[in-house]
Amino acid sequence: MSLTFGLTGMDPATETSLKAAFTEANARLGGSWQLLPETQADYIVVDMDSMYGPMSWLRLHAAGKTVIGLTSAPRTQADHRLGQPFDAGSLAQLLAELAPSVVAASPAGLTPAPQPQDQLPEEQPAVAAADSEPLSVAATEEVGVAPREPASVAVAQVVPAAPTMQPHVPAVEIEPTRLAEWLASGRITGKVQLERDGTTLLIDTDARRYHGPSALKPLVAHVTGPLAAADFVATPDWDARAAAHGESQPLTRLLWLDGLLAGGGKLMPGFDPDARYQMLKWPQTEREYPKHFRIATAMMKGPATLSEIAAASGVPEADVTDFVNASLATGFADVERPPEPEPEAPKSGLFGRLRGR
Structure with a gap:
């Protein structure tokens, strides 16, 4: 490596x-x-x-x-x-x-x-007056000096710099991917519009909010993708459109929905199906998924395996697995980890010294 x-x-x-x-x-x-x-x-x-x-x-x-x-x-x-x-x-x-x-x-x-x-x-070399002038890119290559690193390596190669608050979308086409991956990579920023199946989704990445339907199921096509750079459109009347959609929603809802649908009843790669999972905090359960309230209630009682959660909640294990994926993706759940071993108390006295031999 x-x-x-x-x-x-x-x-x-x-x-x-x-x-x-x-x-x-x-x-x-x-x-x-x-x-x-x-x-x-x-x-x-x-x-x-x-x-x-x-x-x-x-x-x-x-x-x-x-x-x-x-x-x-x-x-x-x-x-x-x-x-x-x-x-x-x-x-x-x-x-x-x-x-x-x-x-x-x-x-x-x-x-x-x-x-x-x-x-x-x-030990410090003398600096000639001419050296105080900034070197051009060609000059730096000639003398073997690395040019200054751009402000954002991960974004600069695909996102053109913009002095205003206009949305940034990649100028170079890359392989289509899911909405959550676009957001996580930082390849789009600002206010953009995304439309799928006749439903409009308005995203403000800087505020980490979105405007759209109050329910999540109409946004399944937006979340599961795949999406290309051209799918994210800059809209001059974005603010007016957003106001017409009512109150904004946190982007974590979209990430949660992506995690719910990504596994198809199987755990995300890297997680052990036999491990024990626990809720770290109570999630925002959606009315469209009434079973999730029972799953979350069972998980709040303590760490448990997927099969144990399914038995306690009366929900099929595939649905439990999808819910666990969504909770892991948004930080509401985690794998049970063994507690850190407590440091051994120092031995003192005659018997302590004898036991320590």
Whole structure:
């Protein structure tokens, strides 16, 4: 596996901060890592505390990627964890743990070159006046200096920069995919319109809200896709159309519906059918799916297997599995994890010392 690093499923501010931390951390490790779009990277950071994080993790896990969960929680279901808040030091430590051979391979066992702020005055090379001019792209290639990283690697290659709040949709056509994956990847931002089977869906990705039917079943075609970039349309009268649809709804409802329909009665890839699942918080059950209230009630009693939940709720196991998928995708449920072992109490006194021998 190559040392390629990517980012997805996070807001622009977090992405910008993480890229800055990566640049500094990578320099400390000798520049062995490369920042690439998520489709080309092997190690990908996902903000598990964001709305899109769990769905991004499911998609990447199914694609065989190694996922690094960015989270303030003490543990994560991803392959590795980067604590929130983070800095260049914590990220450098993680990168060194992921590729220990990089540190060991430093020439003659030396540590990476010191950063400019750590160098002594006599170690800092003199800077000519001409060097103060910014280098053009051609000049940087000629002298071997890497041009500055664009503001958003994952988006910049397919999304043109826009100085206004107009919706961003990819200028380069890519393979059609489901709505949840479009939202998780950040390839569309702003206010867009999506129409399927005569039903209009108005999405505001910045506010993480949508306007459309109050029921979910009319939006099945919108969620299950596949959707191409051309399906997301910029509408001049978006605000007026949104007002006509009434109150907005959170995008998590659409992600929940996607998780409900994605498995077809089978668990998402990466989850064990024999594991025990638990509700972390009470979900918003939909009137269109009355069985879900019974499933959620059974799951709130404690961790249980799919078959145990089905027996307790009186709902077929396939329906239970779909509900668990939806709850996992939106962070309402999780796999039961063994508790952390408690540290052994220190031995004291004569008998304690004798037992410790």
